[in-house]
Amino acid sequence: MRQALLEFAKHKNLLGLDIAQFNPDKDPDHGGAKKLVDLLAEILAARLQASEAPSTEASGATEVSSSGSTA
Numbered sequence: 001m002r003q004a005l006l007e008f009a010k011h012k013n014l015l016g017l018d019i020a021q022f023n024p025d026k027d028p029d030h031g032g033a034k035k036l037v038d039l040l041a042e043i044l045a046a047r048l049q050a051s052e053a054p055s056t057e058a059s060g061a062t063e064v065s066s067s068g069s070t071a
Contacts, residue, residue, distance in 0.1 A: 017040075
């Protein structure tokens with residue numbers, strides 16, 4: 001599941017993520033909650049890195065008009 005979520009998170013069209021059916025009453029030692037938070041942190045970090053990568057490349061690009069001049 002981790003790999004699938006990481007791939008989904010990298011897509012620029014992803015607008016939201018819904019966590020359903022987590023019941024803290026059934027997680028008395030908070031182990032499940034910790035795993036869930038760690039997974040979300042990893043996924044969101046991957047999304048942040050993926051969104052920063054194209055902007056770094058784009059900043060070094062030179063625009064050329066149809067007449068051949070650079071902008």
